[in-house]
Amino acid sequence: MSILKIDGVTKRYANHTALDNVSFDIPAGCIFGLLGPNGAGKTSLIRIITQITGADSGKIYFKGEKLRPSHIKDMGYLPEERGLYKKMKVGEQLLYLAQLKGLTKDEAIARIKEWVARFEIKEWMNKHIEDLSKGMQQKVQFMATVMHEPSLIILDEPFSGFDPINANLIKDEILRLRDNGATIIFSTHRMESVEELCDNIALINRSRKVLDGPVREIKDTYKTDTFQVIGNGQLLITSPDFEVLEQHDNHGVFRASIRLLDGASPNDLLRYLIQRVEVHSFVELVPSINDIFIRKVKETYHA
Amino acid sequence: MHKIWLIIKREYLTRVRKKSFIIMTFLTPLLLAAFMLVPAWLATISDSEDAVMVFDESGIFAEKLESKPDLKIIPVAAGSLEQAKTAYQETDYTALLHIPKLDLANPEGFRLYSKKNISFQVKFRLESMLEKEIESQRFMASGIDREMLNKMKANITMTTVNLSESGEQDSNxxxxxxxxxxxxxxxxxxxxxxxxxxxxxxxxxxxxxxxxxxxxxxxxxxxxxxxxxxxxxxxxxxxxxxxxxxxxxxxxxxxxxxxxxxxxxxxxxxxGRAMATGxxxxxxxxxxxxxxxxxxxxxxxxxxxxxxxxxxxxxxxxxxxxxxxxxxxxxxxxxxxxxxxxxxxxxxxxxxxxxxxxxxxxxxxxxxxxxxxxxxxxxxxxxxxxxxxxxxxxxxxxxxxxxxxxxxxxxxxxxxxxxxxxxxxxxxxxxxxxxxxxxxxxxxx
Structure with a gap:
């Protein structure tokens, strides 16, 4: 079941088109990567989903219902441009933002306590935001985004500005939230940073959707049946079933990229190799999302 | 509606709790009070008495100029202006007024000597006293009695009244x-x-x-x-x-x-209006x-x-x-x-x-x-x-x-x-x- 269905959304600004007939589904309970270079239209789409702006045409369904203002409280949005009221205390700020999301005061206080314990930041509660380090502010902001336990969490460039330790902490939190049933949308132009986390992705380029689907399926579609083999011995492939793309020999150690040709299976290649050389490593060369993106973009330009 | 109320509350509370707001709120009435009270207080203490020696060579004014509670007139009998000046030097009076022999039709040559700069108020009051006296003298000369003149002088204040349906009301x-x-x-x-x-x-x-x-x-x-x-x-x-x-x-x-x-x-x-119209x-x-x-x-x-x-x-x-x-x-x-x-x-x-x-x-x-x-x-x-x-x-x-x-x-x-x-x-x-x-x-x- 999809939590969000985007159907033919188009958004034009005065002198450019930000989104051009974009459609895709976001399945519930997954981590979804909304990927594309800067200026592709990701933020425009997010602003339409969070109802900051409206689409010129097209429809969006949230949990099967047409998107409406009351859905806002079931979403959490961490914008790329982070910000908090600098003169407010951390506790007050969290309480205020949680109440604006529709929590009662008591509920909000209970949630704040829970999160404060989880992030071990009790001593911050009475500090002003402006007295916190940037990393601390990011944590507070992340808390504010998810505190009302929304079923859809949208994170725009979530790891920018986090040091590796905090980035890992946030990653763990995101996985925990997903396991608790939330759907998470990552929007980023740094595709490698979320590849391992995402279950599904949509690629956007120049206001158009280029590609979408489960990461595994996409990779299957775009894999080239190429394997990297490392081993000892003199490798000389004469079989017409395999094609050597690249080979380096160094003091009896070889490293080769080999593509399977029509009908050959990886096991055929392995069997063929074992009879001739000593295999140390046998790895499928899977294209990264980045590679796929570049290929896909090239295809669309040439088409 | 609930959200807008939350926003109102935040905007209000963060500002009202600011130090600058509290200071402004309490300091301004104090300043206002100071503005009102300090001049009043100064007025009560600055009522010092001025005394002016008068050396009258004309003989017209000496007896006529009267002392006021805050402006004493002290006639001095001296042979010459020089003597009067020396006499003045020995006193701590505010000033010495020299009235020369003069022609009523064309009075001039009044001089005010002082050790320190004289206040505008003292000069102004002396001038108006002298003017008044010269006027009386002139009235006498032309046969009009000052008393008579005072009786003839009209002094009215007008009460402004608003006429409206709800009746008459005094206004100002x-x-x-x-x-x-x-x-x-x-x-x-x-x-x-x-x-x-x-x-x-x-x-x-x-x-x-x-x-x-x-x-x-x-x-x-x-x-x-x-x-x-x-x-x-x-x-x-x-x-x-x-x-x-x-x-x-x-x-x-x-x-x-x-x-x-x-x-x-x-x-x-x-x-101010009274003064402006003179x-x-x-x-x-x-x-x-x-x-x-x-x-x-x-x-x-x-x-x-x-x-x-x-x-x-x-x-x-x-x-x-x-x-x-x-x-x-x-x-x-x-x-x-x-x-x-x-x-x-x-x-x-x-x-x-x-x-x-x-x-x-x-x-x-x-x-x-x-x-x-x-x-x-x-x-x-x-x-x-x-x-x-x-x-x-x-x-x-x-x-x-x-x-x-x-x-x-x-x-x-x-x-x-x-x-x-x-x-x-x-x-x-x-x-x-x-x-x-x-x-x-x-x-x-």
């Missing part, structure tokens, strides 16, 4: 003008001070980038109105606290020190006329229509604030930082400043004239100008028209502001001009 032009001006000044400063606070608040939200978080929870319009209303609450709180605290401080100090406050601006205006009332009537004026003033004050004044003050206070406040908010949304606000502030402040200047010049001189009428009808100037007109009596139809237009004006500016606001708050790093702004009005967001 100075009280009436004063009441209006005070209201207008407060509204003017209130709009400026708190309008700029709205603008700063919006800029702060923009520069701290909280705005996108906020408007993913609330509508831009709610955010803007919450801020405007919250800050209005801050202003009203401060205003009420000032009124209450000033009253407490002033009456407390009066009770403690038994000092009467310095004359109110109305009384000062009155004495009319010198005979000494004996001065006291009584002073008390007349005082009772007249207090009667006129009690005759002001307070419920109407207060009601319309609150209406124009809030109406004017809302009208301009939303525009200030829109400016805040359109720019990235405060230095860029100048070009947009200009057209907003101009009508405010003009109506402020006009209100104590043209409007007060002719509260029913065409300028006053139009300025009190147009929403951008009416909050200030109408306040000046109301104490003079404004027909109910005009008042209702003006109020109705103010409400429409405020709805209109809020509409414009909310259009600019919703586009502007998400716009960064772009230099905005008027053409761009006017496009925003019709953007589909």
């Amino acid at each position: 032009v100075w009280v009436t003008s004063g009441a209006g001006i005070v209201g207008a000044v407060i509204i003017y400063f209130f709009i400026f001070m708190y309008g700029v606070q709205i603008m700063r608040g919006v800029i702060e939200e923009k520069t701290s980038r909280i705005v996108e978080v906020m408007i993913s929870s609330v509508k831009p319009f709610q955010l803007m109105m919450g801020k405007i209303i919250g800050i209005a609450g801050v202003g009203l709180t401060q205003f009420l606290l000032w009124v209450v605290l000033s009253a407490i401080v002033v009456s407390g100090v009066q009770a403690a020190f038994g000092i009467q406050p310095a004359p109110t601006p109305i009384e000062q205006m009155q004495s 009319e010198e009332e005979p000494e004996q009537t001065e006291e009584t006329s002073q008390t007349d004026t005082l009772s007249e003033v207090s009667e006129a004050i009690s005759n002001l229509n307070f419920p109407l004044l207060l009601g319309s003050f609150l209406f124009y206070f809030l109406g004017g604030y809302l009208l301009y406040g939303s525009l200030f908010g829109a400016i805040g949304a359109a720019v990235d930082n405060e230095t860029d606000t100048q070009q947009f502030m200009f057209p907003i402040t101009i009508p405010l400043i003009i109506s402020f200047i006009m209100s104590y010049t043209v409007v007060i001189q002719n509260p029913d004239g065409p300028v006053a009428f139009w300025m009190s009808i147009i929403p951008f100037t009416s909050p200030i100008v109408m306040m000046v007109r109301i104490p003079f009596g404004v027909p109910a139809s005009e008042l209702l028209l003006s109020m109705g237009l103010l409400v429409l004006g405020f709805i209109f500016t809020t509409w414009i502001a909310s259009r600019i606001y919703r586009v502007g708050i998400l716009m960064y790093g772009k230099k905005i001009n008027y053409k761009e702004l006017s496009k925003w009005l019709f953007y589909r967001v």
